[in-house]
């Protein structure tokens with residue numbers, strides 16, 4: 001079956017693109033494996049009209065609204081590979097089936113590479129979080145921590161005092177004197193000892209146990225972990241990939257979300273350093289406009 005667009009990833013970016021393309025009366029196939037990045041969180045914040053909503057319910061509503069358009073089709077299957085074809089792009093699914101898209105939108109998201117620290121993974125999205133704009137407000141005035149996991153962590157530690165008293169856990173790492181002085185100016189306490197494990201009831205956090213035995217009381221820990229792309233499809237299609245200043249990859253796109261491979265577009269977390277639902281949805285809309293233009297005018301953007 002041939003579609004105007006095959007979308008790899010049916011979450012915030014992919015569904016937003018599908019909605020706009022459907023409203024342009026174009027045929028769309030959405031391939032999705034059902035693992036959006038924020039699936040660990042029970043509440044999502046900062047997206048208008050949905051502040052505090054369950055992210056799974058948000059996506060279910062988005063999908064239902066998109067599915068109401070007759071030109072949109074869904075297959076809950078992994079896109080395993082994609083290659084240029086005389087009619088556009090042939091996408092091979094994990095079950096061996098193939099589909100053709102005149103254009104291709106990559107919106108497969110990223111995965112956080114969490115540090116292996118006992119008690120951390122099971123609190124991810126609850127009391128261990130990455131984005132203060134998404135989850136900081138709910139911990140206003142509480143004991144906050146930032147874990148040193150990448151060169152980005154010291155920047156995060158500088159911001160977090162906006163939300164409450166902050167400890168920066170160097171976790172055995174180093175900090176240069178300028179950064180240390182800046183954190184002191186912001187009132188951040190620096191804890192040099194390595195963190196042994198996290199403690200607390202259920203997914204709540206009550207403290208971190210440091211190597212040496214001391215326990216630091218804590219209600220939320222911010223972890224700006226590096227990420228990886230969920231698929232190497234962009235790379236295999238020949239799309240340029242940039243590695244950002246903190247070592248995490250993004251697919252290179254222009255302002256219309258076109259990659260440097262004609263007919264291939266990309267949207268959402270895979271294309272940017274700042275990650276929110278609002279950005280992902282806006283990216284999907286922009287990509288849809290570019291794809292529609294490419295289909296209508298026979299141009300790439």
Ligand SMILES: Cc1cc2nc3c(=O)[nH]c(=O)nc-3n(C[C@H](O)[C@H](O)[C@H](O)COP(=O)(O)OP(=O)(O)OC[C@H]3O[C@@H](n4cnc5c(N)ncnc54)[C@H](O)[C@@H]3O)c2cc1C
Pocket residue numbers: 008009010011012013014031032033034035036037038039040041043044045046047077078079080107108109110112124125129130131134135230231267268269270275276277278280
């Ligand atoms: C713990 C946590 C909490 C967050 N909370 C918030 C918040 O409160 N507010 C906010 O604005 N943002 C929040 N975010 C950020 C938000 O989750 C992302 O910015 C957003 O999900 C990005 O949307 P996306 O469509 O680009 O990617 P994703 O939502 O990650 O979706 C990618 C989709 O592609 C699918 N997929 C992957 N590979 C394939 C493949 N090969 N074939 C088919 N399908 C595939 C996945 O299953 C998934 O459904 C949070 C992030 C995290 C980690």
